Amino acid sequence: MVRVIPMASSIRPTLSSFRFSPLFNRSPRFSFSHFSTAVPQSQSFGIKACRLLRQDGNSMRVMSSGNVSSPLTAASSENVLEWVKQDKRRMLHVVYRVGDLDRTIKFYTECLGMKLLRKRDIPEERYTNAFLGYGPEDSQFVIELTYNYGVDKYDIGSGFGHFGIAVDDVSKTVELIRAKGGKITREPGPVKGGKTVIAFxxxxxxxxxxxxxxxxxxxxxxxxxxxxxxxxxxxxxYEKAFGMELLRTRDNPENKYTIAMLGYGPEDKTTVLELTYNYGVTEYDKGNAYAQIAIGTDDVYKTAEAIKLSKGKVTREPGPLPGINTKITACLDPDGWKTVFVDNIDFLKELE
Structure with missing residues (x-):
C-alpha cells in the first residue's frame, strides 16, 4: 500500500472481507505474519529454488539457477495483457480507518442511507470491522470501516479525494444531513462547467x-x-494492468485540474475510479487513514503478471492465504495507491 505514517505498536489494522485490509490488516482466521513473512514456496513466485511459477493449469518454468523465471516471450506477455481485457472484474469494496465506529455507523446509516451489512470484533487483535453499503457484498460495492482500539484520529492526507454517492434529490439529502448535525462543505448546485447537481x-x-x-x-x-x-x-x-476502460476525461484549466473516470462499466451503473491531476503537483501525502480498494478477478496469478508487465509493484505475490484457500495478490499503482485483487470464486465462498 501507499507509504503509511508509522502507527503506535498497539494498533492492529484489520483484514477486509477477503481477510485483508488497512495497514497490514488482520483476520481472526490467520495472523498478521502472513503478510510480513515469506509464504510457502509452492504458494508464491520470485523465491529462489521455488518449483512453481504459477498455478493456472499451465506448465511451470524454472531457471537453471534455481530462480523462478518470469514470462520471457513477447507472445506470452501479449496474451496476459489481452486476457486482462476479458477478465471478469468488479470493484468490490474500499477500506479505510475511523476513530469512532459507532459514531460513523450512525452517520452513514441515518444521514447517507446505508445499511450495516455486518460487524466483526476481534478483541485479541484490538480492532473491529464494520461493512456498510446499499446492497449485498456479492453484488455491490461496499465500505469496510476499521476501528483500532484506542485510536481516535487518523491523517487523511492530501492525496485522498472523496467518495461519490448517487442520490435522487441532492437538496433534500443535504437538508437531512444538516438536520443530523452533519457538515456541509459545498451547498447543492450545478457542477462547474456542467449541469449535474452536486454537493459535498x-x-x-x-x-x-x-x-x-x-x-x-x-x-x-x-x-x-x-x-x-x-x-x-x-x-x-489502469487500462493496461487493471483492464479498466477510460470512460471520459474533463479538463478544467480555470481551476487548474484534469479528471479521468475509469471503470468496468458506465458511470450510471457501476462504481468508477475518478483520478484527479492538479496542474504541477506530482506527489501527495497519503496519510494513514485511507487503505485500499479491492477488485475481483478470475485469476490472481495472471493479474500479478499483468501488473508487473505494466511496471506496477506487486507487494503481495499471488497465492492462497495461509490457513484458508482465498487467493489474492496486492499491488501499488505508479503513485503508491494500493489495490488488492481477490479470486472471484473464493470471495463468494468467504461470504457464505
Missing part, C-alpha cells in the same frame, strides 16, 4: 462525500476519487 459533505472523521443527483442506479456508492501526479501515466496503467 464530510463524515465525522473528515472523509468527503460528493452527492450526485441521478436517477435510480444499481450502484449508489458510485465513485472513489484519488489524486495522481501524472494523469496519462495513471490512465495507461
Amino acid at each position: 459533505v464530510e463524515d465525522p472523521d473528515g472523509y468527503k462525500f460528493e452527492l450526485l443527483e441521478r436517477g435510480p442506479t444499481p450502484e449508489p456508492l458510485c465513485q472513489v476519487m484519488l489524486r495522481v501526479g501524472d494523469l496519462n501515466r495513471s490512465i495507461e496503467f
Whole structure:
C-alpha cells in the first residue's frame, strides 16, 4: 500500500472481507505474519529454488539457477495483457480507518442511507470491522470501516479525494444531513462547467462525500476519487494492468485540474475510479487513514503478471492465504495507491 505514517505498536489494522485490509490488516482466521513473512514456496513466485511459477493449469518454468523465471516471450506477455481485457472484474469494496465506529455507523446509516451489512470484533487483535453499503457484498460495492482500539484520529492526507454517492434529490439529502448535525462543505448546485447537481459533505472523521443527483442506479456508492501526479501515466496503467476502460476525461484549466473516470462499466451503473491531476503537483501525502480498494478477478496469478508487465509493484505475490484457500495478490499503482485483487470464486465462498 501507499507509504503509511508509522502507527503506535498497539494498533492492529484489520483484514477486509477477503481477510485483508488497512495497514497490514488482520483476520481472526490467520495472523498478521502472513503478510510480513515469506509464504510457502509452492504458494508464491520470485523465491529462489521455488518449483512453481504459477498455478493456472499451465506448465511451470524454472531457471537453471534455481530462480523462478518470469514470462520471457513477447507472445506470452501479449496474451496476459489481452486476457486482462476479458477478465471478469468488479470493484468490490474500499477500506479505510475511523476513530469512532459507532459514531460513523450512525452517520452513514441515518444521514447517507446505508445499511450495516455486518460487524466483526476481534478483541485479541484490538480492532473491529464494520461493512456498510446499499446492497449485498456479492453484488455491490461496499465500505469496510476499521476501528483500532484506542485510536481516535487518523491523517487523511492530501492525496485522498472523496467518495461519490448517487442520490435522487441532492437538496433534500443535504437538508437531512444538516438536520443530523452533519457538515456541509459545498451547498447543492450545478457542477462547474456542467449541469449535474452536486454537493459535498464530510463524515465525522473528515472523509468527503460528493452527492450526485441521478436517477435510480444499481450502484449508489458510485465513485472513489484519488489524486495522481501524472494523469496519462495513471490512465495507461489502469487500462493496461487493471483492464479498466477510460470512460471520459474533463479538463478544467480555470481551476487548474484534469479528471479521468475509469471503470468496468458506465458511470450510471457501476462504481468508477475518478483520478484527479492538479496542474504541477506530482506527489501527495497519503496519510494513514485511507487503505485500499479491492477488485475481483478470475485469476490472481495472471493479474500479478499483468501488473508487473505494466511496471506496477506487486507487494503481495499471488497465492492462497495461509490457513484458508482465498487467493489474492496486492499491488501499488505508479503513485503508491494500493489495490488488492481477490479470486472471484473464493470471495463468494468467504461470504457464505
